[in-house]
Amino acid sequence: MSEIEEPVSVLPALDAILAQRPDSLALIDSPNKQRVTGQFPRQPTYAKADREISALAAHFVEAELPSHSVVTNQDLVAVIMTP
Secondary structure (H helix, E strand, O other): OOOOOOOOOOHHHHHHHHHHOOOOEOOOOOOOHHHHHOOOOOOOEHHHHHHHHHHHHHHHHHOOOOOOEEEEOOOOEEEEOOO
């Protein structure tokens, strides 16, 4: 029987990059985003992405989303770990 491995978090690595290079490019939207969604492609820095992700997570907590819920966004799948 094979063992199930625990998921590995990328958060420590992202936190380190955020601390070292907050103004570096973090994400790049698809060039066809405007055609698909009507919104212009964005290229947020690590600091901007961190602020936006924190605001989104706060919204989920305020909405009382159950812990370990899987949520999706245009380019993001995340497991929200709330207390």
